[in-house]
Amino acid sequence: xxxxDAALIDKLRLIDGQYLKRAAVLLFHPDxxxxxxxxYVKIGHFRTDADLLYHDEVHGDLFSxxxxxxxxxxxxxxxxxxxxxxxxxxxxYPVPEEALREAVxxxxxxxxxxxxxxxxxxxxxDRVMLWNPGQLPPGWTVERLTQKHSSHPFNPDxxxxxxxxxxxxAWGRGIERIVEACKTAGVPEPEFRYEQTGLWTVFxxxxxxxxxxxxxxxxxxxxxxxxVLAGSxxxxxxxxxxxxxxxxxxxxxxxxxxxxEGRLRYVGPRKGGRWEVAGGDGE
Numbered sequence: 001x002x003x004x005d006a007a008l009i010d011k012l013r014l015i016d017g018q019y020l021k022r023a024a025v026l027l028f029h030p031d032x033x034x035x036x037x038x039x040y041v042k043i044g045h046f047r048t049d050a051d052l053l054y055h056d057e058v059h060g061d062l063f064s065x066x067x068x069x070x071x072x073x074x075x076x077x078x079x080x081x082x083x084x085x086x087x088x089x090x091x092x093y094p095v096p097e098e099a100l101r102e103a104v105x106x107x108x109x110x111x112x113x114x115x116x117x118x119x120x121x122x123x124x125x126d127r128v129m130l131w132n133p134g135q136l137p138p139g140w141t142v143e144r145l146t147q148k149h150s151s152h153p154f155n156p157d158x159x160x161x162x163x164x165x166x167x168x169x170a171w172g173r174g175i176e177r178i179v180e181a182c183k184t185a186g187v188p189e190p191e192f193r194y195e196q197t198g199l200w201t202v203f204x205x206x207x208x209x210x211x212x213x214x215x216x217x218x219x220x221x222x223x224x225x226x227x228v229l230a231g232s233x234x235x236x237x238x239x240x241x242x243x244x245x246x247x248x249x250x251x252x253x254x255x256x257x258x259x260x261e262g263r264l265r266y267v268g269p270r271k272g273g274r275w276e277v278a279g280g281d282g283e
Contacts, residue, residue, distance in 0.1 A: 023157035026062050037116040041069050045123045062108055070101045077123045094205040099181035101247055103201050106174045107132035109162055110154040126205050133198040142194045166238045166248055222254045226277050233274040
């Protein structure tokens with residue numbers, strides 16, 4: 001077999017370096033759009049396909065885009081059903097927070113950043129539609145995507161950074177986690193559609209006739225956090241999230257509520273301190 005010449009090797013190294021540089025810009029530069037056109041997220045609330053009520057754009061590095069997009073959807077675009085368990089306020093969204101965040105993560109991590117087109121999220125009264133200008137691996141179908149499959153990220157450097165930050169797994173289970181979160185919450189499973197221009201993830205809200213009884217988990221997230229921290233008060237929230245199988249953002253939200261309610265507090269310096277659970281034994 002003919003050996004590649006030096007010029008070809010240098011060209012390949014340049015291409016690889018450009019991809020690596022682009023990933024670094026996307027992940028860490030405060031304004032990646034200066035270098036990568038369309039590297040942002042558009043969100044719109046629609047009455048009908050032709051009637052846009054209001055919209056937002058989410059800019060910044062990819063880590064920030066994940067958090068800002070998820071927060072904006074939960075605080076502005078989706079209406080939560082409010083209930084109470086004792087004195088604790090419980091907010092139930094039409095799309096489970098874990099499923100929504102995982103879908104946003106997937107869209108941002110696997111987007112084709114060479115397309116020059118932003119991710120587009122359309123919110124209606126009865127559904128949320130996420131469109132990602134990305135591509136499936138050659139020969140893959142939606143059916144294969146929704147079944148057990150190997151990890152095959154479109155942007156390996158971006159996916160690796162998200163993995164090391166504790167935001168995703170490295171096993172290609174994002175779709176499975178989305179579906180499982182919806183099943184657990186008793187809401188319709190999402191629809192995945194692949195077309196030449198990109199991938200759709202559609203969450204349809206449950207109607208009164210479709211609503212199912214959620215699958216009961218043994219312990220709710222806040223109680224699980226208290227249980228773990230009571231026994232290991234020096235754990236970080238990222239470590240707690242890994243132990244209880246929840247996203248870091250979900251654990252941060254739940255722990256913030258616990259602190260506000262006086263059931264949890266952090267004592268000592270930011271590094272080297274520990275958590276104290278009200279009524280717990282500590283260390």
